[in-house]
Amino acid sequence: MSIRFRLLLSFTSVVVVSVILFVLAAYLLSIAVTGDVRSFNSFYNIHYSLNPLSEEEENLFLDLKYIAKNDPGQLKDQTLLQEFDTRLKMVQAGLIVREDNSVIYSAASLNGLDLSTILPAYEMGNNSIRNTMNKGTRFFSYAKFDFYFSPETGERGSIYVFHERSPFAQVVRQMLPLLIGLFAAILLLTGWLLYRYVTRKIIQPLDRLRQSAELIKDGDLTFQLQSSSRDEVGQLVQTFDQMRQKLYDSIQLQLRYEDNRKQLLSNISHDLRTPITTIKGYAEGIRDGVTNTPEKLDRYVAAIHTRASDMERLVQELLYYSKLDLNKEPYSFIRLELSPFLHRIADELAIEFENNAVEVTWEEELGGPLFVLADAEKLKRVVMNLLDNSLKYMNQPPKRLNITIQRTDKQAVVIVADNGPGLEESSLSQIFERFYREEPSRSQAIVSGSGLGLAIAKQIIEGHGGSIWAESKPGSGLSVYFTLKLYEDRR
Ligand SMILES: Nc1ncnc2c1ncn2[C@@H]1O[C@H](COP(=O)(O)OP(=O)(O)OP(=O)(O)O)[C@@H](O)[C@H]1O
Ligand SMILES: [Mg+2]
Numbered sequence: 001m002s003i004r005f006r007l008l009l010s011f012t013s014v015v016v017v018s019v020i021l022f023v024l025a026a027y028l029l030s031i032a033v034t035g036d037v038r039s040f041n042s043f044y045n046i047h048y049s050l051n052p053l054s055e056e057e058e059n060l061f062l063d064l065k066y067i068a069k070n071d072p073g074q075l076k077d078q079t080l081l082q083e084f085d086t087r088l089k090m091v092q093a094g095l096i097v098r099e100d101n102s103v104i105y106s107a108a109s110l111n112g113l114d115l116s117t118i119l120p121a122y123e124m125g126n127n128s129i130r131n132t133m134n135k136g137t138r139f140f141s142y143a144k145f146d147f148y149f150s151p152e153t154g155e156r157g158s159i160y161v162f163h164e165r166s167p168f169a170q171v172v173r174q175m176l177p178l179l180i181g182l183f184a185a186i187l188l189l190t191g192w193l194l195y196r197y198v199t200r201k202i203i204q205p206l207d208r209l210r211q212s213a214e215l216i217k218d219g220d221l222t223f224q225l226q227s228s229s230r231d232e233v234g235q236l237v238q239t240f241d242q243m244r245q246k247l248y249d250s251i252q253l254q255l256r257y258e259d260n261r262k263q264l265l266s267n268i269s270h271d272l273r274t275p276i277t278t279i280k281g282y283a284e285g286i287r288d289g290v291t292n293t294p295e296k297l298d299r300y301v302a303a304i305h306t307r308a309s310d311m312e313r314l315v316q317e318l319l320y321y322s323k324l325d326l327n328k329e330p331y332s333f334i335r336l337e338l339s340p341f342l343h344r345i346a347d348e349l350a351i352e353f354e355n356n357a358v359e360v361t362w363e364e365e366l367g368g369p370l371f372v373l374a375d376a377e378k379l380k381r382v383v384m385n386l387l388d389n390s391l392k393y394m395n396q397p398p399k400r401l402n403i404t405i406q407r408t409d410k411q412a413v414v415i416v417a418d419n420g421p422g423l424e425e426s427s428l429s430q431i432f433e434r435f436y437r438e439e440p441s442r443s444q445a446i447v448s449g450s451g452l453g454l455a456i457a458k459q460i461i462e463g464h465g466g467s468i469w470a471e472s473k474p475g476s477g478l479s480v481y482f483t484l485k486l487y488e489d490r491r
Helices: 003-034 037-050 055-070 072-076 078-090 167-217 232-287 294-325 338-348 350-355 376-393 439-443 453-463
Strands: 093-099 102-106 130-135 138-150 155-165 334-337 358-364 371-374 399-407 411-418 468-472 478-485
Touching (some): 003 167, 055 093, 072 078, 072 155, 078 093, 078 102, 167 232, 232 294, 294 453, 338 350, 338 358, 338 376, 338 399, 338 411, 371 376, 371 478, 376 411, 453 478
Antiparallel strands (some): 130 138, 411 478
């Protein structure tokens, strides 16, 4: 049985039970009040029959009854009747006196309304003296007394003290079945609206969740589930969507890894195949006796040695990179004063700078020693790779290299800027990917390299919790920026 059906069932039963209980309660109440099992139909009549008049009206009625019993002749005295009527009028009541079949006094408050036709027949036993009557839309409760004006002639008379009731009571009396029907309809409508509300708030989101789960089962994770409500179901929908997003992200990541792996393999095989082919060619040359002079042999052997060394370097770099990638290369962070550290590295390359006619300048405005938290050996590798690149790619004099050290709130920034060929905007983010080499450097055999230098630098800097990026305008050189966390003295 679906939840939707269960809900419908429970709402319907609530409505039905309420209607039954309501009718039963009304029935029992009428019995309790009137003591009459059949009283339900004439509940209002009975109510007013029991208490038609207020206490004051009742007193006036009793006075009139007393006169009717002891000196009925007086009840033909219009002045006396008028006096009683006036007093009754003050409490919204009125008096009617009947003699045989004609009304001899009719209350002023009736404004000429003739009630003679609806007055009940004589009942000299006066067993039922309180009741209700209505003429058109007007509704009255009354107390009456039948008596003889003169027992000898048998001339009969009645006094009626009546009180006009609100037409509402009459309306209610007439419309009771309709009202009960209306209540039941309101109950039904409320039940229906509640059912709709609950369905919209619970069943529909659950339906959407089920459909989404099916989509996920079929491998579709691109949809989005949204819920504006903050209730439990809304939270469930939101959590479900977060789960979908996580799953989607992790699958995307997996695909990227897979892609990377494929590219890595193809790059490695390409970069290894080239030197191997060359080595093979030189070796074949030697075997086939092409190297007929000792000088030629020396050249061939030297070439083989260079290519083999290139390969060795490539394999070593690759090994190092994958160790960093797998977090297998532990970092040993120490407190390092940045400026002298960088100067020492540049000094190591002084001869190369000189040979290549590179002018090195420094910009440091530190206002005191600047300490960073770094792994000296790895950081040296980063700087070496950057300087090596500048040396490699600057191709026209004057060759200038500028190293800037800056201090910000929480970090140190190092900028290595050269005035070489620079790079297109679109290449700037790619140069940090492994094996990425700009086309000219890839094709020109003169500039050797594996495309791992900046990828390794990026791994190391990120391992330090810093970031690395490049800025350039073609023709005006390349600037590589990297940041390092400052060493915070905790003493
Ligand atoms: N200073 C620079 N000026 C111009 N281009 C550069 C500069 N530094 C790097 N590049 C470009 O970025 C590419 C990637 O550099 P990266 O250092 O990662 O590899 P590589 O120098 O080619 O090889 P490796 O450093 O592994 O020997 C280079 O091939 C080159 O095209
Ligand atoms: Mg390099």
